[in-house]
Amino acid sequence: MKKGLTIAGSDPSGGAGIQADLKTFLAHNVYGMSVITAVTAQNTTGVFAIEDLSEEIVGKQLDAVLSDIYPDAVKIGMVSSKELIKLIAEKLKEYHVSNIVLDTVMVSTSGHSLLRPEAKEVLIHELLPLANLITPNIPEAQEIAGITIYNKEDMVRAAEIISRKTNAYVLVKGGHLKDCSDDLLYKDGNEKWFFMERIKVENSHGTGCTLSSAIAANLACNKSMEEAVGLAKEYLTGALIDGLDLGRGNGPINHGWNL
Ligand SMILES: Nc1ncnc2c1ncn2[C@@H]1O[C@H](COP(=O)(O)OP(=O)(O)OP(=O)(O)O)[C@@H](O)[C@H]1O
Numbered sequence: 001m002k003k004g005l006t007i008a009g010s011d012p013s014g015g016a017g018i019q020a021d022l023k024t025f026l027a028h029n030v031y032g033m034s035v036i037t038a039v040t041a042q043n044t045t046g047v048f049a050i051e052d053l054s055e056e057i058v059g060k061q062l063d064a065v066l067s068d069i070y071p072d073a074v075k076i077g078m079v080s081s082k083e084l085i086k087l088i089a090e091k092l093k094e095y096h097v098s099n100i101v102l103d104t105v106m107v108s109t110s111g112h113s114l115l116r117p118e119a120k121e122v123l124i125h126e127l128l129p130l131a132n133l134i135t136p137n138i139p140e141a142q143e144i145a146g147i148t149i150y151n152k153e154d155m156v157r158a159a160e161i162i163s164r165k166t167n168a169y170v171l172v173k174g175g176h177l178k179d180c181s182d183d184l185l186y187k188d189g190n191e192k193w194f195f196m197e198r199i200k201v202e203n204s205h206g207t208g209c210t211l212s213s214a215i216a217a218n219l220a221c222n223k224s225m226e227e228a229v230g231l232a233k234e235y236l237t238g239a240l241i242d243g244l245d246l247g248r249g250n251g252p253i254n255h256g257w258n259l
């Protein structure tokens, strides 16, 4: 059986973070493991508290997993402090981990900061170079590229700038542009667009987490990057269309819609 590891924060309401990632791994028949970086108190209406775990316990979690059940792919989500980012980068190098999907989580949909301001540059300099794919949304791509994105031409420009900072594929997600759900996969001057109809839904909490962990699951199963992204987008679209309606705010999608 293929194995996937998520290194991310906990969302007790189960829509985003490690909970979303583990459900997504299961939906892809990939054995799921998790290293928790932070515990959040959040639900469909917002994020109420965040507590980072210590470097010691995050390091020990990584050692425990990586020295025993070696993952075929790794997804990295919320890591809010520069100390934890540096530690994770060191461990990934020490254990020669490959197939790394980095979701550059910065702000929750509800507007809560999930990355400390001083950690942004460390994320860019320490983790970006280790990733095989990075998956910024529009605001994150703007932060990393240092430009404003108004349309799809700007998405291409941002991808070009970001790819100069990393050897990784860059997937710029268009979900934050008006009426757009098209994503751009970019590498070495090659553009591949993934077009998808915009689904009218009230509930989309955790779409970014779900997409990146689905891509990691597909990479673990030896899919090419293009195939992995295409399949993950189909899976995500199915989970949105399913129309789960939970909670009083922006609810989760149905990660198990295909089971
Ligand atoms: N209403 C929708 N219909 C179809 N696809 C969508 C919709 N909303 C988002 N998506 C898709 O979901 C994925 C994540 O999109 P988005 O750009 O919102 O990233 P994100 O901000 O990281 O996600 P999150 O909302 O979890 O933070 C992308 O593939 C995007 O195209």
Ligand SMILES: Cc1ncc(COP(=O)(O)O)c(N)n1
Pocket (backbone or CB within 6 Å): 008, 009, 010, 011, 016, 017, 018, 040, 042, 077, 078, 105, 107, 108, 109, 110, 114, 204, 205, 206, 207, 208, 209
């Ligand atoms: C632990 C954790 N990781 C990531 C997100 C981003 O997801 P969203 O933008 O859908 O709130 C989140 N809210 N919580």
